[in-house]
Amino acid sequence: MRDPDHLALQAQAGDEEAYRELFDLFRPAVEGTAHKVAERWRRRDLEADLCQEGFCGLLHAVRNYDPVKGPFQPWAFRHIGWAVKSGLYQFLGLEPREARAVLKAVGNLGHTIDDTRPDEIARITGLDVEKVQAILATLRTEPADEAVELVDLKDPGAGDPGLLVLLRVCHGLGADGFKFAVLLVLRDMEYGWDEVAGLLAASSPGAWTRALKAQYPSVLEVFPDAGDWPAVRNTFRTPPPALTPEALRQFFCRLRQRILRAYGASA
Amino acid sequence: MACHIQVPLPYLPSEEAQAGHVGRHRNRRGTGWVRRDTSSRNRPGVLDTLQRGPWVAHLPPAPPGPRFGQVGTPLPPSRFRLRGRATLEGKGGTAVSTVHRLWVLGFPERPPDWPAGLPFNPCSPHSLPPGPVVVHPSEVAHFIELARRAASHTESGTLPRAVLYLPPGDSEPPEAAAYFDAVVRADETDRLVRLLTCPHTLSVHEWVEELPREALFGVLEVPWEHRNLPGEAREHLTRCRVCREEFHQALQARRRLLRALCPEPEALARYATGAGAAHLAHHVDRCPACRAELAALQRELGGEPRAVPLKPELRPLWDQVATLLGVRRLPPIAVDLSPLLATLPLAAKSLPETQGPQSLRAQLEGVRCTVQRSPEGLLWAALEADLQAPRKVRLVLASLHWTQPQEWLVELRPIAPGRLGATLFLGRAEHLEPGAALFLVPEPTDA
Numbered sequence: 173m174r175d176p177d178h179l180a181l182q183a184q185a186g187d188e189e190a191y192r193e194l195f196d197l198f199r200p201a202v203e204g205t206a207h208k209v210a211e212r213w214r215r216r217d218l219e220a221d222l223c224q225e226g227f228c229g230l231l232h233a234v235r236n237y238d239p240v241k242g243p244f245q246p247w248a249f250r251h252i253g254w255a256v257k258s259g260l261y262q263f264l265g266l267e268p269r270e271a272r273a274v275l276k277a278v279g280n281l282g283h284t285i286d287d288t289r290p291d292e293i294a295r296i297t298g299l300d301v302e303k304v305q306a307i308l309a310t311l312r313t314e315p316a317d318e319a320v321e322l323v324d325l326k327d328p329g330a331g332d333p334g335l336l337v338l339l340r341v342c343h344g345l346g347a348d349g350f351k352f353a354v355l356l357v358l359r360d361m362e363y364g365w366d367e368v369a370g371l372l373a374a375s376s377p378g379a380w381t382r383a384l385k386a387q388y389p390s391v392l393e394v395f396p397d398a399g400d401w402p403a404v405r406n407t408f409r410t411p412p413p414a415l416t417p418e419a420l421r422q423f424f425c426r427l428r429q430r431i432l433r434a435y436g437a438s439a
Numbered sequence: 440m441a442c443h444i445q446v447p448l449p450y451l452p453s454e455e456a457q458a459g460h461v462g463r464h465r466n467r468r469g470t471g472w473v474r475r476d477t478s479s480r481n482r483p484g485v486l487d488t489l490q491r492g493p494w495v496a497h498l499p500p501a502p503p504g505p506r507f508g509q510v511g512t513p514l515p516p517s518r519f520r521l522r523g524r525a526t527l528e529g530k531g532g533t534a535v536s537t538v539h540r541l542w543v544l545g546f547p548e549r550p551p552d553w554p555a556g557l558p559f560n561p562c563s564p565h566s567l568p569p570g571p572v573v574v575h576p577s578e579v580a581h582f583i584e585l586a587r588r589a590a591s592h593t594e595s596g597t598l599p600r601a602v603l604y605l606p607p608g609d610s611e612p613p614e615a616a617a618y619f620d621a622v623v624r625a626d627e628t629d630r631l632v633r634l635l636t637c638p639h640t641l642s643v644h645e646w647v648e649e650l651p652r653e654a655l656f657g658v659l660e661v662p663w664e665h666r667n668l669p670g671e672a673r674e675h676l677t678r679c680r681v682c683r684e685e686f687h688q689a690l691q692a693r694r695r696l697l698r699a700l701c702p703e704p705e706a707l708a709r710y711a712t713g714a715g716a717a718h719l720a721h722h723v724d725r726c727p728a729c730r731a732e733l734a735a736l737q738r739e740l741g742g743e744p745r746a747v748p749l750k751p752e753l754r755p756l757w758d759q760v761a762t763l764l765g766v767r768r769l770p771p772i773a774v775d776l777s778p779l780l781a782t783l784p785l786a787a788k789s790l791p792e793t794q795g796p797q798s799l800r801a802q803l804e805g806v807r808c809t810v811q812r813s814p815e816g817l818l819w820a821a822l823e824a825d826l827q828a829p830r831k832v833r834l835v836l837a838s839l840h841w842t843q844p845q846e847w848l849v850e851l852r853p854i855a856p857g858r859l860g861a862t863l864f865l866g867r868a869e870h871l872e873p874g875a876a877l878f879l880v881p882e883p884t885d886a
Contacts, residue, residue, distance in 0.1 A: 185694070194735075199739075228705050265757075412618070416596045419596035
């Protein structure tokens with residue numbers, strides 16, 4: 173068995189064998205966590221599904237792993253625990269982020285779910301009182317043991333999809349960030365740089381708005397104007413970049429470095 | 440010793456050249472110019488190259504006769520010092536300059552922590568010199584103006600190579616991101632030296648952009664040998680350790696950016712169990728990283744159907760349905776039918792629509808539900824259950840804009856030894872809108 177840190181880096185580079193070894197290595201942790209959470213909430217029927225969530229957490233850990241930030245093993249354990257609990261909240265019909273916020277607030281106040289005040293929790297979490305009441309009601313009605321773990325594991329930063337976080341960083345760069353997001357989508361659609369230059373100069377990618385809505389909804393969420401191709405072209409009328417393949421590539425690479433620096437800091 | 444200089448690019452005459460400090464010579468193809476700098480403040484005998492630009496039209500015609508650097512013309516090694524052999528690709532390729540010289544702009548004086556081995560040549564405030572420029576934050580606005588002007592005079596419209604130097608306490612101006620290849624803090628002297636020691640290091644990120652997605656993930660042991668890279672870049676990377684290290688960093692950066700666009704692992708897991716959205720098929724087909732993750736998930740999950748949790752987006756719909764039907768508990772199975780109703784979005788290289796998923800599966804408490812879409816667009820629900828499972832199941836088909844959901848009470852009958860089942864026609868897919876969902880609520884035995 174190879175070193176988990178090395179395996180994680182190999183897996184990041186797309187090595188299937190490394191994924192297989194990592195799954196073997198962390199299977200006891202995934203199954204143990206799923207079993208523990210399912211037992212605690214008396215939902216043994218969900219154990220297999222919580223295992224699935226745990227393996228998804230392991231994949232999140234691989235994707236986000238940065239050896240500079242420490243060894244892989246504790247990083248993976250945190251992600252697995254986080255994902256299993258998120259899965260549980262979802263099975264209970266709750267939005268994991270909101271459930272976490274409520275549980276954390278209850279824990280910080282030193283209260284229990286039964287004796288806490290929804291308005292106080294709402295003030296701390298910024299959620300509506302009705303929403304807090306609904307979350308607390310769900311958590312109360314679930315047949316959990318007395319020893320419900322109120323304070324969640326530390327959030328490993330995988331709350332939002334990576335693309336959404338990245339696009340928010342782009343948004344902070346103004347028009348350049350908008351241009352970068354458009355180029356990012358066009359490149360992901362596998363347009364070559366010469367094709368991108370042609371599209372921005374004189375034509376339109378097929379079914380642009382529909383493709384954005386279906387495949388890149390986060391782009392529309394952060395940049396609502398991105399769905400309007402004439403508006404996109406209008407933004408690109410002002411250089412940089414000039415509408416040549418070389419200039420577009422240079423612009424994209426420079427912005428990529430800047431955005432990944434900020435993205436790394438925020439993740 | 441013959442020295443072949445492949446520099447097909449012209450030289451922009453600078454103030455120095457106009458003052459007679461710089462000699463101009465045709466390159467070996469006769470398509471551009473090579474400069475021999477003899478000014479006293481610079482190192483003697485260093486050749487500079489520039490990217491292609493329209494300024495060649497402003498240059499006087501080349502004098503007749505062979506010149507240094509032309510094909511077959513030997514260069515006196517004592518007068519020209521070349522750092523390796525490199526060339527510049529033509530239009531559409533990636534530029535690789537031959538000889539390296541460094542300029543600084545906006546520095547009131549040489550910073551105390553400036554690396555000892557790095558030249559510190561202040562450049563003219565009126566035009567940009569040929570080499571990379573290290574810019575002080577106080578002159579960013581001025582540099583942007585000069586860079587724009589320089590880019591507008593080139594055919595490719597590319598901006599000059601530049602590094603932003605951040606003294607302690609300064610931060611990156613957001614509007615400057617497009618104008619710099621790198622940003623270096625004052626205490627990052629090693630990085631500054633690494634970026635500027637080799638003239639090609641600042642181009643490496645653009646080289647990596649030439650690699651196709653397949654080459655980024657685990658296929659090649661030595662990714663810089665990929666044929667998409669310019670030959671000179673491959674050759675240079677084989678020799679230059681500094682650029683190879685930068686190449687690896689650029690590779691990581693590109694991988695990281697691409698992965699941000701990949702579906703979340705949860706979506707891949709749903710896809711692995713047959714409940715993924717249509718566009719995932721297209722993505723997985725072309726993304727080696729997602730294929731590797733999917734293979735791992737499929738091995739682990741065995742492709743077996745799993746319970747589908749009530750996703751937060753389905754909660755309002757269920758609340759509406761529950762009020763209408765007077766049901767209090769959450770449905771054990773909720774199937775979001777959107778993947779069967781949506782059409783595959785068009786992309787540059789999209790797959791035929793027929794390759795999207797045609798069935799969704801979910802299971803819980805011994806009941807399995809498969810919703811299938813026939814080629815004619817008809818939706819069927821097939822239920823299977825163990826003998827221990829409830830014999831009756833209530834199916835509720837709902838959409839946010841319907842005032843009344845459709846409801847069926849289905850009795851499961853033996854379909855094979857030890858198995859119960861039933862099949863139900865749900866309707867035509869075209870009559871449903873994305874966001875429609877099917878909820879299954881097992882009924883008590885005496886219902």
